[in-house]
Amino acid sequence: MVFVYVYAALVSLVVITFVSILIVLTHGMKEAATFSTPEESERMEQVWREFQADLARRSSNGKQIIAEKSGHYIQFYQPELVIDAIRQVLEATRR
Numbered sequence: 023m024v025f026v027y028v029y030a031a032l033v034s035l036v037v038i039t040f041v042s043i044l045i046v047l048t049h050g051m052k053e054a055a056t057f058s059t060p061e062e063s064e065r066m067e068q069v070w071r072e073f074q075a076d077l078a079r080r081s082s083n084g085k086q087i088i089a090e091k092s093g094h095y096i097q098f099y100q101p102e103l104v105i106d107a108i109r110q111v112l113e114a115t116r117r
Contacts, residue, residue, distance in 0.1 A: 043114040044084035045107040048074040051093045083114075 048071065055063040078086035087107070092099035 042081060042083050043111055044078060044081035045110060046074050046078040046084065046086040047096050047103055047107055048086055048088050049092050049094060049096060050088045050090035051099075053093045 052063075052067055055066065058066065075086055078084040087103060089096045089100050089103050092103070097104045
């Protein structure tokens with residue numbers, strides 16, 4: 023049995039499996055934060071992107087995909103990216 027864990031956190035989707043594949047989907051469109059100043063919002067965005075890139079590098083078979091047309095809900099804005107990421111994970115489990 024293959025274990026696939028799909029986790030949506032803030033503005034990205036991470037797909038992790040026991041077959042050493044890691045796909046990090048990260049939003050490309052910035053969304054206005056109502057709880058911070060524009061400067062704080064920009065800094066949080068920068069830190070988030072650095073975190074996402076670091077996460078993708080933690081796997082020897084990891085990659086980050088920027089969902090250029092997506093905000094917080096990548097699965098709504100660009101469902102094809104989520105579907106493709108899941109397909110890639112499934113293909114990797116069949117090898």
